Amino acid sequence: MANYIHVPEGAPAVPKLDVTLDEHDYRAGALKLLKTLRPHWKPSEVKTKSFTDGITNKLIGCYVGGSMQDVVLVRVYGNKTELFVDRENEVKSFRVLQMHRCAPRLYCTFNNGLCYEFLQGVALEPEHIRSPAIFRHIARQMAKYHAIHAHNGWVPQSDLWLRISKFFSLAPTHFDDPEKDQRLKSEVPSTACLRDEMIWLQQNLSKLGSPVVLCHNDLLCKNIIYKQQEDVSLPKSLHLLHRAIATDWRCSVCPARTPPGNVKFIDYEYAGYNYQAFDIGNHFNEFAGLNEVDYTLYPGRERQWQWLRAYLEAYKEYKSQGTQVSNTEVEVLYVQVNRFALASHFFWGLWALIQAQYSTIDFDFLGYAVLRFSQYFKMKPEVMSLHLPE
Template identity: 75%
Template sequence: MNEFFTDGITNKLLGCYVGGVMQDVVLVRIYGNKTELFVDRENEVKSFRTLHAHRCAPRLYCTFNNGLCYEFLQGQALEPEHIRSLPTSRLIARQLAKYHAIHAHNGWVPQSDLWLTMGKYFALVPKFFQDPEMNMRLNSEVPSRRRLREEMVWMQQSLSVLGSPVVLCHNDLLCKNIIYNQQGENVKFIDYEYAGYNYQAYDIGNHFNEFAGLNEVDYSHYPERSLQLQWLRSYLEAYKEHKGQGSEVTETEVEVLYVQVNRFSLASHFFWGLWALIQAEFSTIDFDFLGYAVLRFSQYFKMKPEVGALHFPE
């Protein structure tokens, strides 16, 4: 039996099983059109295997030219209202801390790929669309290439000096990539296409942006300060435990992470804005990628002065 699972806007996902009951399901993911331009498939497989070795990912059975095949995790893919609820958000915070505490091999000090990847994405952004209506929207609603380039330079200069550690990140922690298992009362993350070494604060800021949802995007759901502080405290307690640094977390540590995360949430808007412009050109999936890019860039410019006004504790 086959069943399409996909809610994704990058790939097609197919569940295969024998008989009429969904036992021992194997998932087959078929990569979206031209996604190899902006997804490093070798890196995805490497991340998959590393995460499985640390019991953070399902088993990868095999890879083929345009996809891969892996173990199905029993559980429920979450909706935006779930990730916004306190008990679940605490589970997510602690699981993400476990990811981030996976140490790089042989004392290697990892560097973030963020700026390099963003530069690659920027180079892939279409200068025009064949479709006249899309082209008009590109010219009237999306910031100019010059403006985008200026913002990328500004971000690299101002965010890379915030002192956020570089850790193994998921980089795409939207609700559909979080599987909640009721029996075990735990969450697991799936889909490691964008996983890699990146700033800790980026991964968290990216997740907070996903509180807004994907199909009916509403940024009024971005977590308010009090919820963020609870989330960040749970995260830091688990992160320090995994790193063998005790679990005492100070107010100052939480406040510092709060500033870093909210500033890095800008980079997440920008990254997915560029990504959506590329997808608008190549994807065969029925989704308004251009509209999504406009939303992400608008939110970037709206948030920039707000997060710029945040200060580190004295």
């Protein structure tokens, strides 16, 4: 069994540059990187754009000229994230996905970050990933990830329980700040309670039979880039993404048509071998959004069935197993996904507690932990009433 990422022979080498960026004054360090990556760029002409959507790392785009056609993204790892992110594994995942044309080019790593290609397109919002017009693209791209054989003949093993156990050991039991410490004690389940749930999850979910595949593991909307393709057969007004979403592409010309275009996933910090159903359930949890979380937006049975059928058709196609999908296959995956959505809440609840201790990013991580654990316990009875078909 293997839970490591095997990089195929022939994958492009990734240079490691001995540069350390100051996350508060990054320009000098970024220019050192660009001296190697873009030697023809004049330092005085380099412009930067800070991307503020992420809550783990700092991300800066570097470019020259008036348009962002050639952009080098510089990602500076968040404070203490090496405690819970395997950076070597992240780079291997990046290289594997790049080999299968599922990821942008990785230019280099440096002492506290990495540089990679900027993908042209639109980072999606929660309302986009909930739209059938777009989620068929997402389902298909996820299926492509899951069908990748990157284990060199070994049978892959999920590292989910190992990661959760590590997160549990790193989660703070108190904060120096009295107000935060009081919130922790009054709003977050006790250490003993979390330990019991961690054991229960492993015992109950491991036996569901979900395949272990190469997963993204963090498919929130901002990690999905949509690039629309031109299609002259469609009305010009429908070539804009926001109009495509607004109309859900249900026009008289093409009532059931998926809009032209494609999606790419970015950010592979948590990528690795995991249960297929975790990756999907985790994505369904993201239908609720991040900054203003609303779990009433978690997809219902009918919407999930549409998504899961599209996914299974693509997955079987990529695995050369045809494209016919039975209702039983959809129902099995439906049960697995909704139970593994529990593990997703638990995983990110622990993650948020660790971030509340160490992160320098302005975000209420403790409040986010409370949200995830609250939804975990709210969802648990409902999903445990679901049963695999006989």
